[in-house]
Amino acid sequence: MYQPKNYIKDDPEFIFKFIQNHPFATMVSKLKNFVATHVPVLTEGDALNFKLYAHIANHNEQLKALQDGAEVLLIFSGAQGYVSSSWYAEKDISTWDYSAVHVNARIKLQTPQELESSLKKLVNTFENRQKSPLFYHEIPQQMLLDHLPLITGFWAEPFKIQGVAKLHQGYKKEDVKSSIHHLEKGDAQQKLLAREIKKENAL
Template identity: 30%
Template sequence: MNFVPHAPADIAAMIASHPLAWVVSRDFDATPLPLLAECDGQGRLVSLFGHYARRNPQVAVFEADPRALILFNGPQGYVSPSLVSNPVWGATWNYATLRIVAEIAFVASETDVALRRLAAHLEPQGGWQVDAMGDRYDRMIDHIVAFRATVTSCEAVFKLGQDEADGTFAEIVAGHPNRDLARAMRDQGDRRPPNPE
């Protein structure tokens, strides 16, 4: 069973709902950063947009060597046999992950855009905006630099119950306490072929 998303847009949707990623440099340093997906006209991920504090040592590392490994964890959780009626069914762990290799380029001229786009993404109902910071924003932005990570490869693993029998799958989706995981299973499961008991 290949645990792959059904469509390229599923990758961007996972990043949108779980934007925090580990950005790993060649020296094995790593920083958790919220990132935004940038896609082509077919919904395929082409780059990630974010920002660093200029004092972060990875800035100098990526200026010298732009290659990065970027890791996203989406919905995940333990799946207990207590959720299913099959007495011989075994426990498992369901998850959605992305392993992305990218080339990072700093785009200082887009730092204001990066901060505003991230705030708009995280405050979708028009809540807090960076302008609320007043003069403090103008002082802060000098210590931040935007970057774009151009994707060279993306390995998506969506292990979300695609191999389960229909009845077992339905029981897990109905009863799992992590509703984020259950929704992800349902979204991927809506497009899986029937799998009889």
């Protein structure tokens, strides 16, 4: 990961919360060529000692790379967007603000029992946010029995973790405030970025 000094975010609490807040990751593996899959990834443990877990479809080409001990790169992306220098008090160069966490991890395939337990946690984690949730145990049993043989679950045990958050640190306060103001007028992604910039710069 490219980590300019001013934007390094390797604090364990930041990393852990970032992954939990942005669980939809890009998982990269090496076959003959690089392959990638976009998957929801959850944490187990705490900020100082955690592992990740997810699953992919068995007909996914990337499954060939997911063997015990194999390395994957998991990329978690946060709010991002273009920041125009036309929003500054004086002429300057425009930029792109963003945040991300990269996790290099070793794969350990799950047992069928671990897979089912992981699926329960996955479904329940996101169904808890719904107005009328449908929890794992409420899904028709035969549907689950038909589905489970079609997917493979795995643990991802981190051995290298890096974080970055380029959120207008070090810019003039009036320019940061102006950028926030303009981003707040934009789409959902820009509004989220505005909140992140405001939080990072304690505004």
